[in-house]
Amino acid sequence: MLERYGLRVPEASTRFGDDYITVQEDHFSVSRPSGKIDNRYQYLQNLIRRVELQVELERKSPLMVPEVTVGVDGLLTEILGKRIRDHKFMGFFGMGGVGKTTLAKLIFNKIFAKFEFSCFIEEIKEISGTKDEVKKKVWEKMLRRGVPVHSAGGSSGAGEWYQVRGSSLFVVFDDVQDTHHVKLLQEIAHDNGMRESRFIVTGRDKNRLRDCGHNIHIHLLDKLEDEDAYKLFLSYAFPGQQEPLGSLRSVVKQVVDGCEGLPLSLEVLGSYLRDNEDIEHWKEILVALRECNEIADLDEKVWAKLQLSYNRLPSNEVKYMFLDIASFFVFREVPFAGNDAISAWTSIYGGGHSRLRILEDRALVRIIGKGSKGDDIIVFYMHEHLRNIGQRIAKSEGRSFNLSRARTLSTSDSDPRAEVYNQYPYDDQVIFQGDQELGKIVAHRVSISRTSMQVYGQTCAFCIMREVWSKLTAIRYLDLSVHISDCCQDCRKRGCPLPNTLVLFHLNLNKIGNFVISGEVRRDFPDDTTRTKTGTLVLTGCTSLVKLDLIKCVNVDLGGLNKLRHFRSLQITGCGAVHNWPASSRDLTCYFR
Numbered sequence: 001m002l003e004r005y006g007l008r009v010p011e012a013s014t015r016f017g018d019d020y021i022t023v024q025e026d027h028f029s030v031s032r033p034s035g036k037i038d039n040r041y042q043y044l045q046n047l048i049r050r051v052e053l054q055v056e057l058e059r060k061s062p063l064m065v066p067e068v069t070v071g072v073d074g075l076l077t078e079i080l081g082k083r084i085r086d087h088k089f090m091g092f093f094g095m096g097g098v099g100k101t102t103l104a105k106l107i108f109n110k111i112f113a114k115f116e117f118s119c120f121i122e123e124i125k126e127i128s129g130t131k132d133e134v135k136k137k138v139w140e141k142m143l144r145r146g147v148p149v150h151s152a153g154g155s156s157g158a159g160e161w162y163q164v165r166g167s168s169l170f171v172v173f174d175d176v177q178d179t180h181h182v183k184l185l186q187e188i189a190h191d192n193g194m195r196e197s198r199f200i201v202t203g204r205d206k207n208r209l210r211d212c213g214h215n216i217h218i219h220l221l222d223k224l225e226d227e228d229a230y231k232l233f234l235s236y237a238f239p240g241q242q243e244p245l246g247s248l249r250s251v252v253k254q255v256v257d258g259c260e261g262l263p264l265s266l267e268v269l270g271s272y273l274r275d276n277e278d279i280e281h282w283k284e285i286l287v288a289l290r291e292c293n294e295i296a297d298l299d300e301k302v303w304a305k306l307q308l309s310y311n312r313l314p315s316n317e318v319k320y321m322f323l324d325i326a327s328f329f330v331f332r333e334v335p336f337a338g339n340d341a342i343s344a345w346t347s348i349y350g351g352g353h354s355r356l357r358i359l360e361d362r363a364l365v366r367i368i369g370k371g372s373k374g375d376d377i378i379v380f381y382m383h384e385h386l387r388n389i390g391q392r393i394a395k396s397e398g399r400s401f402n403l404s405r406a407r408t409l410s411t412s413d414s415d416p417r418a419e420v421y422n423q424y425p426y427d428d429q430v431i432f433q434g435d436q437e438l439g440k441i442v443a444h445r446v447s448i449s450r451t452s453m454q455v456y457g458q459t460c461a462f463c464i465m466r467e468v469w470s471k472l473t474a475i476r477y478l479d480l481s482v483h484i485s486d487c488c489q490d491c492r493k494r495g496c497p498l499p500n501t502l503v504l505f506h507l508n509l510n511k512i513g514n515f516v517i518s519g520e521v522r523r524d525f526p527d528d529t530t531r532t533k534t535g536t537l538v539l540t541g542c543t544s545l546v547k548l549d550l551i552k553c554v555n556v557d558l559g560g561l562n563k564l565r566h567f568r569s570l571q572i573t574g575c576g577a578v579h580n581w582p583a584s585s586r587d588l589t590c591y592f593r
Contacts, residue, residue, distance in 0.1 A: 062112065062146070063105040063120055064368055064381065066267060068235040071228035072103055075219075080110060084198060087217040088189070091209035092202045094221035097264035097302050097385050100202040103221065104172050107200065115170040115197070117163075118143050123384065124173040124181045126331075134184060135161065138171075161191065169197040175384065176203040182211045223261025230256050232263060236270030236363070251282045258289030258305075264383055265305045271363035272309040303389050309362050310389065317349045318358050320442075323399060325365055325380050326390020328443035328477060335479055335506040335549060338367065338378030340569070343546045344476065344503040347566045398440050399474075443477035450484060460488035462496040462536075475499045476544075481508040495536030502542045508551040539564065550575055558582060 033041035083090060084107075092100045101122065112118040119142045121127065127137050139160055142149045149160070169192045173185055182201070189199055201209050201216075209218050224232065233256045238244055244252045255273075259265040273285065285308060292304040313319050321341075328334060329341045345352035359365040366381040382390070446468065448461045458464050461482050469475075478499070498505070539545065539560040547569040550556060559580035561567055569589045572578065 062143070063109055064366065065102055065105045065109065066263075068232060068267075069102065069106065070232040070235070070263075071224045072099070072106065075103070076106055076110075079107060079219075083217055083219075084111070087215065088195070088198060089212045089216035090198070090200045091206075091212065091216050091218040092200070092221055093204060093206045093209055093218060095204065095262075095298055095302075097262045097306075097383070098221045098223060099263045100221050101174050102263070104174055104200055104202050108170070108172055111198075112143070112170055113146060115168040116145060117167055118146075118170040120172045120174070122174045125175055125177045127181075131180070131184060134181070135188075138184075138188075161188070164188075164192050166194060167192070168194055170199075172200040172202075174202050176201045176208055177205065179208070179211060182208065186212060224263060224266075225261070226257075229259065229261045229266055233259065233266045233270045236267055237273045238275065245277060247279055248277065248282060251279060251286060254286050255282060255289060258286060258293060260293070262302060262305075264385060265302065268306050268309050268363045268386075271361060272312065274361070299385075302385055303392075306385055307389050307393075309364060310393070313362070314358065315355075317345075318355045320399075321345055321349075321352075321355055322359055322364055323390050323394045323397075324442065324477070325359075326382055326387045327394045327399075330380050330382050330387060333445070336477065336504050336547070338369070338380050340504055340547050341380070342378070343568060347503060347544055347546050348476070394442075399442050440474040441472050442474055444472070444475060445479040445481075447481045448484065453484070460491055462487055462491040465496050469497075469499045472499050473501070475501055476503045478502055478504070479506045481510075483510050491536070495538050497538040498542050500541040501544065503544050504547050505542075505545060506549040506551075507537075507553070509553050547571075549573070555579075 033039075033044070035041065079090070092103055094100055105120065108118070108120050112120075119138065121138055121141055127134050129137070140150065142164075149163075169188075171185065171188060173181055176182060185199055185201065189197065199212070201212060203209055206218060206220075209216065223229075230253065233252070234241065234244070237252070243249065255269065256266070259269060269285065269289075273282065276282070288308050289305060292301055292308070295301040295304055310319065310322060313322065324341065324345075329336065329338065342352040342356065345355065349355065356365070356367070360367055364382070364386055368379040368381055369376040448464055452464060453459060453461075458467075461484050465480075472478075539548075540563050543564060543566070545564050545567050548561070548567070549571040551573045553572075553575045555577050556572075556575055557579045558570075561570070561582045567582075570582070
């Protein structure tokens with residue numbers, strides 16, 4: 001310790017002539033600070049706190065990974081040793097389902113506590129907008145010493161990145177497909193400027209990863225070796241057993257071979273066949289796997305194998321829940337949590353938890369946030385391949401409408417905009433489709449603006465809603481934003497009935513004026529508000545409605561809610577006067593912001 005601060009004492013200094021100088025104190029007494037205001041005391045106290053925090057963070061695992069991982073220990077040791085020391089940038093590439101994201105998460109969980117700032121952006125390709133918009137969204141995911149920056153009292157935004165300059169930083173961009181995201185990561189690294197900082201990217205295109213710079217170390221993730229693939233499959237199909245029963249051994253090995261070493265396929269099919277000793281059932285899966293392996297396209301082949309588990313779900317209700325999650329409830333922008341989805345399914349199917357457990361047991365969905373008290377916010381997680389399968393099936397069954405949505409990304413400092421199109425079965429702006437058949441849309445994000453008025457030739461948001469909702473005959477989950485305040489005289493008199501199939505409804509009105517939710521059009525608001533253009537949404541036909549979120553509604557009448565027997569949750573944010581609260585005897589949860 002003394003040498004570290006330049007206080008090294010020469011050995012000969014303890015002698016005077018032939019005599020030694022003796023000190024009548026022990027080492028502890030000599031080193032002990034004189035008091036709590038002593039600099040040495042303050043230093044030791046801060047050091048102990050930093051060590052305690054480091055140990056506490058190292059015990060945490062902020063990212064969920066598969067319960068069983070096989071064949072990565074050697075690679076993980078190599079990366080956490082020499083590779084992470086020698087390379088500021090690292091990249092992992094390989095085909096979908098091979099385990100790139102899992103490896104990146106394992107590394108993040110191991111070392112994030114060593115950095116002051118850290119963040120893991122899963123599927124960075126899903127984050128769109130200008131450079132500053134994307135940068136802001138990345139910052140919102142940032143941790144500082146393991147605590148989200150917004151929870152630690154810091155504001156969020158692209159302008160807050162100055163805080164990481166000169167601080168150790170660890171950033172992971174998962175599933176990079178766009179040059180703009182690579183350039184953004186380079187900019188973050190350049191502005192940070194600290195040698196101890198580290199950056200990891202994953203993707204399927206090796207050339208895209210190379211865009212990070214010539215000094216990046218890129219590692220190919222290949223399929224599992226036969227022995228590792230067999231171990232991983234057994235851990236899911238026969239948990240706790242070393243080997244299957246004698247009559248199953250040969251067919252089990254053939255099924256493992258049919259998965260071709262892909263961890264995701266091994267996990268999903270192993271979970272589906274868990275503890276199943278019917279050899280005929282195994283042979284049926286084997287035949288289906290052989291048919292899948294005849295597909296030439298690699299992605300199509302993987303999807304076909306994963307769909308085997310979906311096709312064999314026990315009921316249509318469970319299948320519909322899987323499609324709802326894949327196509328709606330896993331997206332970051334969706335205002336409904338997993339708890340809301342479960343409440344909706346309980347109302348629709350008479351049970352949500354038990355059916356959701358089937359999806360979890362089949363490894364089709366992972367659930368984050370389950371608590372013993374049942375009061376945690378539940379979030380669904382689904383692998384990209386499984387999500388794509390769900391979206392494709394939803395589209396093929398007519399449960400959704402596939403719409404191209406334009407996104408903009410900055411391409412240079414001068415900020416010319418390049419449009420990038422992405423496909424989502426449940427998308428927003430359905431109103432732009434005019435007279436086109438919409439299909440059996442189950443979930444949608446609808447935004448009404450001046451542009452949509454021009455498309456429909458209308459001057460009133462409620463007229464447009466009546467026209468659109470007449471086509472949404474199966475809508476259950478609706479996220480509606482209205483950015484205009486005009487309302488025609490006709491709508492002030494007769495209102496606009498909501499789709500009677502609604503179960504979850506999130507409504508954001510940006511200063512639309514007096515707004516009514518009721519069983520009938522009311523004209524008796526106080527303060528003579530009838531002079532203001534007013535729109536009315538009629539709720540009494542929504543007999544299955546479970547949750548209602550209202551944002552920025554100036555004048556609200558909730559009288560119609562008393563007639564809805566399934567209604568359980570009301571959230572009001574930034575609203576004005578609220579009239580006719582539901583009866584206090586109702587089992588109702590209310591949130592105010």
